């Protein structure tokens with residue numbers, strides 16, 4: 001009986017995931033680096049708080065060192081291998097790999 005509101009955190013997580021998806025869209029579509037960076041910081045903050053992550057690869061990533069949006073061709077380089085995508089942050093040089101067997 002008392003478990004009625006237990007789903008609330010799942011709902012919050014679902015909303016957080018949705019917000020992250022939206023923010024990724026903003027990062028990808030925005031030509032304004034400062035807006036992309038603001039979205040990147042929000043994504044990291046929401047992800048940390050709710051444990052929500054991106055579900056799909058959207059062509060853009062967030063550097064966890066500088067907390068900046070890594071936009072290919074703008075401030076990062078991307079290398080696509082057979083089944084993974086390797087991002088290199090042009091600011092700090094940190095690399096990030098994404099693919100079917102990677103999360104984050």
Ligand SMILES: [Zn+2]
Nearest residue numbers: 063066089092
């Ligand atoms: Zn970086």
